[in-house]
Amino acid sequence: MPLHRIFIAVILLCIVPVCSRADETVTVVSWGGVYEAAQRRAIYDPFTRATGIKVKAITYSGGVAALEARADAEGWDVVDMIEDQAISACDAGLLARVDVHQIADADQSIAALDDFLPGSFRACSVAQNVYSTVFAFDDRAFLGEKPTNVADFFDLERFPGNRALQRSPDVILEWALMAEGVPISQVYDLLSTDRGLRLAFRKLESLKGSIIWWQDVGTPAEMLSDRRAVMASGYNGRFFSAKQTTNAPITIVWDGQVTGYEVWAISHASRHQDMAQKFLRFATAPQQMAALAELIPYGPARRSALSRVGLHWKTGVPMRDHLPTAPQHSNRALYGDSLWYARTKELRMKRFEAWLSGY
Amino acid sequence: MTGNEQTLPRAAGNAFYRISTMTVCALVIGLSVSLAAIAFVEAVAWMNNALLISPRMRVQFDGSQWLITAATILVPAVGGLLVGVLLMKLSPEKRPLGPADVLRGVQTALPLPSGRAGLLSTLAAVTSLGFGASVGQYGPLVYLGAMMGNVLDRLNLRIPNFAAIAMSCGVAAAISTAFNAPIAGMVFAHEVVLRHYSIQAFAPTTVAAATGYVVANVIFERDALFLVQFAGVQHGYEFVLFGLLGLLAAGVAIGFMRLTLRCADIAMRSSINPVLRPACAGLAVGITALWLPDVMGVGQEALRFATIEGAFQTWELGLLVIAKIGLTALCIGFGFAGGVFSPALLIGILFGALCWMLVDATGLVATSGIVAYAICGMMAVTSAVIGAPLTTILIVFELTRNYDLTIAAMVAVVFSNLVSYRVYGRSLFDVQLARKGVDLSRGRDGARLSAKLVSELVVEDFARCTLDEPAGKVARRGSSAPRSEVFVLDQNAHLAGVFDPRDGAGDPAAPVSSVMEPVTLVFDETTTLSDAMRQLEGFVGDVIPLVDAKSNRFAGAVTEAAIIKAYLRATHDLRREENATA
Numbered sequence: 001m002p003l004h005r006i007f008i009a010v011i012l013l014c015i016v017p018v019c020s021r022a023d024e025t026v027t028v029v030s031w032g033g034v035y036e037a038a039q040r041r042a043i044y045d046p047f048t049r050a051t052g053i054k055v056k057a058i059t060y061s062g063g064v065a066a067l068e069a070r071a072d073a074e075g076w077d078v079v080d081m082i083e084d085q086a087i088s089a090c091d092a093g094l095l096a097r098v099d100v101h102q103i104a105d106a107d108q109s110i111a112a113l114d115d116f117l118p119g120s121f122r123a124c125s126v127a128q129n130v131y132s133t134v135f136a137f138d139d140r141a142f143l144g145e146k147p148t149n150v151a152d153f154f155d156l157e158r159f160p161g162n163r164a165l166q167r168s169p170d171v172i173l174e175w176a177l178m179a180e181g182v183p184i185s186q187v188y189d190l191l192s193t194d195r196g197l198r199l200a201f202r203k204l205e206s207l208k209g210s211i212i213w214w215q216d217v218g219t220p221a222e223m224l225s226d227r228r229a230v231m232a233s234g235y236n237g238r239f240f241s242a243k244q245t246t247n248a249p250i251t252i253v254w255d256g257q258v259t260g261y262e263v264w265a266i267s268h269a270s271r272h273q274d275m276a277q278k279f280l281r282f283a284t285a286p287q288q289m290a291a292l293a294e295l296i297p298y299g300p301a302r303r304s305a306l307s308r309v310g311l312h313w314k315t316g317v318p319m320r321d322h323l324p325t326a327p328q329h330s331n332r333a334l335y336g337d338s339l340w341y342a343r344t345k346e347l348r349m350k351r352f353e354a355w356l357s358g359y
Numbered sequence: 360m361t362g363n364e365q366t367l368p369r370a371a372g373n374a375f376y377r378i379s380t381m382t383v384c385a386l387v388i389g390l391s392v393s394l395a396a397i398a399f400v401e402a403v404a405w406m407n408n409a410l411l412i413s414p415r416m417r418v419q420f421d422g423s424q425w426l427i428t429a430a431t432i433l434v435p436a437v438g439g440l441l442v443g444v445l446l447m448k449l450s451p452e453k454r455p456l457g458p459a460d461v462l463r464g465v466q467t468a469l470p471l472p473s474g475r476a477g478l479l480s481t482l483a484a485v486t487s488l489g490f491g492a493s494v495g496q497y498g499p500l501v502y503l504g505a506m507m508g509n510v511l512d513r514l515n516l517r518i519p520n521f522a523a524i525a526m527s528c529g530v531a532a533a534i535s536t537a538f539n540a541p542i543a544g545m546v547f548a549h550e551v552v553l554r555h556y557s558i559q560a561f562a563p564t565t566v567a568a569a570t571g572y573v574v575a576n577v578i579f580e581r582d583a584l585f586l587v588q589f590a591g592v593q594h595g596y597e598f599v600l601f602g603l604l605g606l607l608a609a610g611v612a613i614g615f616m617r618l619t620l621r622c623a624d625i626a627m628r629s630s631i632n633p634v635l636r637p638a639c640a641g642l643a644v645g646i647t648a649l650w651l652p653d654v655m656g657v658g659q660e661a662l663r664f665a666t667i668e669g670a671f672q673t674w675e676l677g678l679l680v681i682a683k684i685g686l687t688a689l690c691i692g693f694g695f696a697g698g699v700f701s702p703a704l705l706i707g708i709l710f711g712a713l714c715w716m717l718v719d720a721t722g723l724v725a726t727s728g729i730v731a732y733a734i735c736g737m738m739a740v741t742s743a744v745i746g747a748p749l750t751t752i753l754i755v756f757e758l759t760r761n762y763d764l765t766i767a768a769m770v771a772v773v774f775s776n777l778v779s780y781r782v783y784g785r786s787l788f789d790v791q792l793a794r795k796g797v798d799l800s801r802g803r804d805g806a807r808l809s810a811k812l813v814s815e816l817v818v819e820d821f822a823r824c825t826l827d828e829p830a831g832k833v834a835r836r837g838s839s840a841p842r843s844e845v846f847v848l849d850q851n852a853h854l855a856g857v858f859d860p861r862d863g864a865g866d867p868a869a870p871v872s873s874v875m876e877p878v879t880l881v882f883d884e885t886t887t888l889s890d891a892m893r894q895l896e897g898f899v900g901d902v903i904p905l906v907d908a909k910s911n912r913f914a915g916a917v918t919e920a921a922i923i924k925a926y927l928r929a930t931h932d933l934r935r936e937e938n939a940t941a
Binding site: 180181182183185186188189190192193195196199202339340343344346347 | 413414415416417418419420421422582586587588652659660663664666667669670671
């Protein structure tokens with residue numbers, strides 16, 4: 001290498017740390033509430049301790065629109081996203097590309113690619129945990145027979161009372177078909193037809209007058225606690241935390257759970273791509289993944305992390321039993337097809353809004 | 360049985376050798392066929408996705424409607440063109456192969472069409488299904504299984520009936536894997552292919568079917584094909600309705616089979632180039648699918664919707680039944696490679712659902728819901744088409760794992776089969792074969808005897824003479840030959856009569872034409888053993904001359920003793936096959 005190039009390289013090496021020291025904060029966007037608190041404890045704080053880079057947390061409620069509207073103005077670097085929304089955002093050019101080589105291998109000399117669950121790597125995202133949309137019921141509402149499956153969710157006769165549902169076509173249409181007796185393996189196939197959509201909305205129609213909508217992921221557990229609803233759809237981790245921390249009288253029904261990957265992605269508008277990548281590498285290491293699963297029961301996306309998951313840090317509950325991926329829960333689980341969700345979002349949203357306007 | 364065994368080759372006399380070899384072969388066949396069947400099904404699913412046939416893919420391109428429309432119209436037509444080229448330009452048979460060919464091979468002991476024809480037919484079937492033609496996948500899978508089983512016959516393992524059993528093993532493994540129903544696979548091989556029950560065949564087909572099941576279930580963890588929830592039949596009188604549904608389903612099945620063969624006739628007579636025929640049918644499928652997307656491909660989604668109340672309007676069901684019957688008949692008649700099994704399932708289930716909706720609309724009787732009627736209709740139509748009541752009953756049992764539903768379906772299946780057997784024939788395959796001269800309605804003996812030609816028994820050491828030779832000279836020639844009859848030929852070598860010196864020559868100088876007897880019975884090279892046995896009734900004499908059917912020239916003669924010996928041999932072989940233990 002010619003001498004002048006070495007000289008330039010040395011100068012650059014001196015300048016870069018100085019520059020980064022001047023702005024040592026990475027902005028990480030996540031979902032707030034107990035989930036973000038768990039992330040701070042398991043990932044953000046250890047990251048700051050290890051690298052000296054501070055983490056600025058911003059809260060959002062998911063969605064590609066939020067990314068489009070806020071990322072640039074608020075200086076988003078790393079975003080915690082639902083996989084199908086990450087796919088849409090990636091297609092829209094809102095995310096930076098992520099390479100598998102940026103991810104650390106596990107300790108046991110297993111290549112990262114083999115360590116992650118299948119389909120964890122997409123063009124702009126890498127899976128971090130497996131979450132699940134389930135429904136839970138208020139224990140006080142049903143003293144006799146308890147709801148045990150998806151069909152019970154739609155059974156107002158045996159289980160009267162309000163249903164709290166996310167104001168979105170995700171999951172609820174799938175449940176509607178399952179309640180019609182469609183086997184889990186055929187749910188997406190049937191929901192892809194006009195006839196299937198009509199059937200699903202017909203089933204939803206049977207809940208007419210008993211649905212209350214939620215938009216913020218923290219609310220369904222509250223709605224059960226304060227008796228606004230007797231059953232509610234929501235993320236399994238939120239229900240679990242409500243029960244553990246506030247002793248809310250909530251029981252989760254795992255039948256028909258719809259699982260999906262929660263992913264990390266880097267905003268295309270990020271002005272700190274290097275730091276963002278450093279954060280991504282740190283956050284997806286097995287230690288951090290396992291630590292998160294001990295705080296909130298979302299299954300780690302790496303096999304090497306799963307074997308590290310132990311007891312809940314405070315209550316001592318064995319956390320592996322509460323993960324969506326636990327064997328006793330995966331019998332009747334629908335594994336979310338993110339690509340399908342991403343590509344059919346517009347159509348389902350259109351039909352959902354049309355149905356809502358007549359609701 | 361000792362006498363029989365002595366006539367077998369030495370190695371085959373060892374029961375241990377036969378049992379162990381047969382079991383190993385059944386394992387090998389079961390394993391390879393089920394892997395091939397899975398590959399077949401996966402390839403079709405992959406193509407359905409890639410070519411925008413499957414609804415799950417189509418919906419993802421809902422935004423670009425022009426793309427969906429173009430794919431709907433063009434994909435089946437292009438598929439038809441490919442199938443036309445594969446079959447008409449490259450295959451020596453110039454047609455797709457299916458269960459009827461397997462049936463012919465097993466029942467008549469004639470060889471299967473060439474391996475090249477079989478592979479091309481399989482490829483054409485994958486193409487047909489992958490490009491969304493309205494045909495089924497089980498027919499091609501049955502042929503694929505039999506073809507792979509038959510490959511082992513080349514090893515010449517010196518086991519009696521090996522080819523038939525090996526082919527049945529392949530069929531059993533294919534059905535077992537594709538339906539995830541091992542018992543049905545084993546029974547199908549017996550009921551449709553072998554058509555007899557012997558321990559010698561039962562053991563290997565069971566091994567092959569179980570192997571297929573293990574591969575599909577344990578190794579690949581494939582789901583059961585058609586799980587439904589059904590609480591049970593709630594009213595006793597509903598069994599009468601199931602029976603009635605069976606009778607009506609027989610009508611639908613007969614209509615479907617008639618139309619399928621009619622379409623083939625129309626295609627034959629039409630002036631359309633055979634290479635282009637499947638493309639025409641594909642175009643019809645595509646255009647219909649613009650309004651009725653359910654008609655494309657195997658129709659898994661429609662199959663499921665038919666079991667859900669309110670998924671279809673009554674008129675939609677009626678329209679779909681008619682469209683599916685018409686398009687499937689068109690696709691198969693016009694040369695797409697594919698079976699009738701899956702379309703029959705779909706037609707049947709839609710018809711069953713339709714019947715339930717009509718009954719329900721009257722409001723006269725309470726019923727146990729749409730599921731039972733849909734499943735009854737599905738199985739009643741299918742069993743009549745493939746001629747396998749026992750198999751279809753077991754398929755219901757294995758697919759739904761529901762005992763109540765099986766009993767309900769059993770009633771419908773039996774009545775459907777009874778009617779269609781009487782009115783039309785045992786199955787579409789049997790009727791197809793009968794049209795090609797292999798009549799299985801007279802039992803296995805009839806088929807086996809129809810496949811043997813008397814020309815194989817011809818002896819040529821007969822004396823012959825011309826019309827004007829003196830009788831005395833001819834008589835001397837006859838008595839020095841191994842057989843006394845002398846055949847008298849005219850100048851064109853056409854048979855003029857027969858002269859037996861033992862009858863007394865009369866005037867030795869008179870020409871033989873004046874003393875010869877006329878010929879009362881003549882065979883030609885197309886005469887089968889079965890024909891010969893029928894014609895021998897009332898025939899007096901020892902030998903029957905055989906002439907060339909085209910030129911009418913004398914070609915030799917067959918002795919009555921040889922024919923009877925061959926007949927006894929054939930029936931004896933069949934009896935031995937049916938009673939074989941190992």
